[in-house]
Amino acid sequence: MFRLNQNETPLFDALREYVNRNTIPFHVPGHKNGIGMDTEFKNFIGENPFKIDVTVFKLVDSLHHPTGPIKKAQELAADAYGSKAAFFSIHGTSGAIQAMILSVVNSGDKIIIPRNVHKSVTGGIILSGAVPVYMQPQFDKNVGIAHGVTPETVKKTLEENPDAKAVLIINPTYYGVATDIRKIADIVHSYNIPLIVDEAHGPHLSFTDKLPLSAIQAGADMCAQSTHKIIGALTQCSLLHVNSDRVDVNRVQQVLNMMQTTSPSYILMASLDCARRQIALHGNDLLNKTIELANYARKEINNIPGLYCFGKEILNKPGAYAFDPTKITVTCRDLGITGYDLDMILSNEYHIQVELSDLYNVLAVGSFGDTKENIDALINALREISDKYYGKGNKKSDFIDIPEIPEQIQIPREAFNSINTPVPLIESVGMISGEFLMAYPPGIPVLCPGEKITQEIVDYVQKLKDTGLYVQGTEDPEVEFIKVVKQEDAVFINVE
Numbered sequence: 001m002f003r004l005n006q007n008e009t010p011l012f013d014a015l016r017e018y019v020n021r022n023t024i025p026f027h028v029p030g031h032k033n034g035i036g037m038d039t040e041f042k043n044f045i046g047e048n049p050f051k052i053d054v055t056v057f058k059l060v061d062s063l064h065h066p067t068g069p070i071k072k073a074q075e076l077a078a079d080a081y082g083s084k085a086a087f088f089s090i091h092g093t094s095g096a097i098q099a100m101i102l103s104v105v106n107s108g109d110k111i112i113i114p115r116n117v118h119k120s121v122t123g124g125i126i127l128s129g130a131v132p133v134y135m136q137p138q139f140d141k142n143v144g145i146a147h148g149v150t151p152e153t154v155k156k157t158l159e160e161n162p163d164a165k166a167v168l169i170i171n172p173t174y175y176g177v178a179t180d181i182r183k184i185a186d187i188v189h190s191y192n193i194p195l196i197v198d199e200a201h202g203p204h205l206s207f208t209d210k211l212p213l214s215a216i217q218a219g220a221d222m223c224a225q226s227t228h229k230i231i232g233a234l235t236q237c238s239l240l241h242v243n244s245d246r247v248d249v250n251r252v253q254q255v256l257n258m259m260q261t262t263s264p265s266y267i268l269m270a271s272l273d274c275a276r277r278q279i280a281l282h283g284n285d286l287l288n289k290t291i292e293l294a295n296y297a298r299k300e301i302n303n304i305p306g307l308y309c310f311g312k313e314i315l316n317k318p319g320a321y322a323f324d325p326t327k328i329t330v331t332c333r334d335l336g337i338t339g340y341d342l343d344m345i346l347s348n349e350y351h352i353q354v355e356l357s358d359l360y361n362v363l364a365v366g367s368f369g370d371t372k373e374n375i376d377a378l379i380n381a382l383r384e385i386s387d388k389y390y391g392k393g394n395k396k397s398d399f400i401d402i403p404e405i406p407e408q409i410q411i412p413r414e415a416f417n418s419i420n421t422p423v424p425l426i427e428s429v430g431m432i433s434g435e436f437l438m439a440y441p442p443g444i445p446v447l448c449p450g451e452k453i454t455q456e457i458v459d460y461v462q463k464l465k466d467t468g469l470y471v472q473g474t475e476d477p478e479v480e481f482i483k484v485v486k487q488e489d490a491v492f493i494n495v496e
């Protein structure tokens, strides 16, 4: 169990102490406890948030040099999650991921990453000047999504790149599918390098045994979790955990100090302090109810003609080792409409907003904010939509195998700093891409900036278009043109 008293909320308490003292504010923010705030906004929000919207001073501590309540709040977070140290990020998991990358690799170092990473990983690689070595994830053609990378892929990539300085993986994916992270941690550690984990969609995993293993439980060295996505923290709040001596905690603090604002929101940080208390004390019950509701939704949706909501049956395939049932992915291929269409119908006609949509699916995120009433509203809307569309449209085309990962000529930092010019895609073979080119499904880059454009890729784009599938990412929405690196301005490195 926990070492510390998880009932405590030191930062929230310090802020209330500040309010109870009736402190006279001669500090920023300039609204001064809300007195100077626009009235309509204040009336809408209510007065209390302004009272705790303060800045750095002794009573409430400093995020950059914590010695008081923020230090204690972070220690409580580490205790709740079982990590060695936890840091609050008020730049979301995006900021935490960039900090993780900058903590473990320097310019020119190799870092092994899946091809389907979030753009913050690319940002971290550009900032660090590291050399990405890509691993292809596994694909599920039926539902058109990318899962995790397999332990075998990690092993092979490390054998080919024994000089890599770190490996990054995603646990679990947006759609709630997790790879065998424990096995991957063992493989990575056999090279004595850190495994860092994008756990944006996993801040709840360790609080019930009905969910996939968390990065920390699996022995990963660092992870970043969007506590604002799944558990009760306000938007922008994430946690960065350090879990081993392979990572220098002081370096992580230094990097975070370099990247984060010197004026972090105390409202946000207090919400994180309280969300940690909630998940630590009540997570098991709350999550079990959430899982029950999501499983009820899954069962009902699977009885609706034209719709499919995957569950554990998609497991035991490469890259799909464990499943988070709170994720409700509704596949509407057999309904003859796209996930984008379904998203718009739900939003415009039923005022139900899903988290995301792709060509084949919409994703409804489950959390302990769900109610039976809201779940029933979603099910009923889906029934009505099925009545209207089932049997009338055409099933969307099958996913097309994506080409080999092309040769990397420039690292992302150099490609980012290069001057790019548009050329017709069909004339671009052999040139260096200055842009991303993404294939949907499964929403994965076919080309990243700095990579050599091949005939296979140009043909593939044409094939996607001919089949009615999507290709996006270039500045030209029609993907007739692609920006390529102006060769005379390009700086090249030797990527071995």
Ligand SMILES: Cc1ncc(COP(=O)(O)O)c(C=O)c1O
Pocket: 091, 092, 093, 094, 095, 097, 118, 120, 170, 173, 174, 198, 200, 201, 226, 236, 238
């Ligand atoms: C897999 C993954 N990683 C990282 C992020 C970034 O998280 P945040 O929005 O907290 O910055 C996201 C956001 O959706 C994500 O899906």
